[in-house]
Amino acid sequence: MGGVCALVGESLQPLFDCEVVWRGDRIVEIKGDSSGRLQDVERIVLPSFINAHTHIGDSIAKEAYIGLSLEEAVDPHKGLKAKIISGASKNDLVKAMRSVLEQCVSLGVTHLIDFREGGLEGLSLGREASQGLGVDLLLLGRLATPPSKDRILENQGFTDSELEELYKVCEKGEGLGVSGANEYSDKMLTQIREVVRGQNKLLAVHCLESHETRVRLEGVLGRDEFQRCYNTLKPNVFIHMTDATPLEVTYASSMGVVVSCPRSNAALGNGFPPLTQILGCGGGLGTDNVMVNSPDMFREMEFAYKCLVATTRKPFQRVEDILKSATVNLRPLLGLKPLEADAEADFMVLNIGELRPFWNLHSLIVNRAQRENVELVVRKGRKLYEKPASR
Numbered sequence: 226m227g228g229v230c231a232l233v234g235e236s237l238q239p240l241f242d243c244e245v246v247w248r249g250d251r252i253v254e255i256k257g258d259s260s261g262r263l264q265d266v267e268r269i270v271l272p273s274f275i276n277a278h279t280h281i282g283d284s285i286a287k288e289a290y291i292g293l294s295l296e297e298a299v300d301p302h303k304g305l306k307a308k309i310i311s312g313a314s315k316n317d318l319v320k321a322m323r324s325v326l327e328q329c330v331s332l333g334v335t336h337l338i339d340f341r342e343g344g345l346e347g348l349s350l351g352r353e354a355s356q357g358l359g360v361d362l363l364l365l366g367r368l369a370t371p372p373s374k375d376r377i378l379e380n381q382g383f384t385d386s387e388l389e390e391l392y393k394v395c396e397k398g399e400g401l402g403v404s405g406a407n408e409y410s411d412k413m414l415t416q417i418r419e420v421v422r423g424q425n426k427l428l429a430v431h432c433l434e435s436h437e438t439r440v441r442l443e444g445v446l447g448r449d450e451f452q453r454c455y456n457t458l459k460p461n462v463f464i465h466m467t468d469a470t471p472l473e474v475t476y477a478s479s480m481g482v483v484v485s486c487p488r489s490n491a492a493l494g495n496g497f498p499p500l501t502q503i504l505g506c507g508g509g510l511g512t513d514n515v516m517v518n519s520p521d522m523f524r525e526m527e528f529a530y531k532c533l534v535a536t537t538r539k540p541f542q543r544v545e546d547i548l549k550s551a552t553v554n555l556r557p558l559l560g561l562k563p564l565e566a567d568a569e570a571d572f573m574v575l576n577i578g579e580l581r582p583f584w585n586l587h588s589l590i591v592n593r594a595q596r597e598n599v600e601l602v603v604r605k606g607r608k609l610y611e612k613p614a615s616r
């Protein structure tokens with residue numbers, strides 16, 4: 226088919242006049258020319274989005290955070306989010322999550338790495354919500370009831386029944402999602418690490434979401450939030466790193482991967498992450514709480530690009546790095562490949578006919594593409610979404 230351009234490999238290299246052939250769940254062959262004219266491109270085939278950090282559990286509480294601080298909104302003990310969720314029926318929670326997941330699919334997302342509250346029951350509700358949609362909802366669970374503050378300050382460990390619950394939650398999901406080092410003692414962080422390592426699963430943590438979270442327990446425990454995450458928890462995924470120095474981003478990226486959520490950081494008044502460094506280290510992008518943000522990776526990318534330029538006050542040439550953070554950077558962590566022969570057939574097709582003429586292909590997707598441009602979304606060779614034909 227003429228006019229098709231595919232963004233292939235880790236570098237999202239354009240291949241013009243392209244044909245993508247897939248059989249079953251895998252791509253068999255990608256044919257095309259490395260040079261071509263931008264004005265002839267009508268459709269773009271690109272790897273589907275990996276939304277690297279979400280909390281779809283608060284889909285029931287959209288926009289409830291307005292006027293609240295980070296702690297007032299999402300504190301696991303006394304935040305408004307916890308109150309709304311505990312007061313909602315299971316049916317309503319599942320319905321709200323399912324409708325968000327359907328929206329995600331129509332926005333080109335095939336994988337979400339989700340922080341799942343509510344222990345084992347929370348995992349079951351998440352599974353129920355995603356049933357049959359074909360989207361890969363990777364659930365990182367936690368205990369149903371977080372430990373009390375005094376137990377943290379006394380450096381107590383988990384009780385046997387808590388440890389058993391953690392083990393089961395990790396086993397039933399794809400790993401554990403730690404709401405923050407401030408919510409656990411050093412002994413507990415070590416125990417969490419051991420549970421996840423024993424099962425060889427994912428361990429993610431909110432880290433340095435703000436300067437306040439960095440220093441909250443530093444005076445009492447002698448180490449700040451980053452030091453406790455890096456030296457004791459040792460996760461695969463550091464989420465936020467809004468208050469991180471460039472050196473801390475480098476350290477975190479040598480241990481795992483950094484995922485930033487710039488719209489969430491902005492909405493909750495936490496600043497803007499050191500995105501140049503995070504992108505340089507191959508970080509990912511996530512939309513965070515549905516309470517705060519739409520799960521729209523197009524919006525996340527545009528916001529990330531423009532705020533990066535605004536905060537650094539310098540032009541930023543490598544706009545493809547933003548697109549990589551939304552599509553290919555997190556694939557190795559999930560055992561997946563970019564668009565290439567023998568990779569899983571996970572991709573989307575954008576119809577960009579109406580957006581022509583333009584001068585930069587990657588930037589067109591980052592700054593202008595939106596839901597109405599998504600024509601087709603495929604995961605493992607299965608069509609998850611096809612844009613209805615216009616009348």
Ligand SMILES: [Zn+2]
Nearest residue numbers: 280431513514
């Ligand atoms: Zn989060």
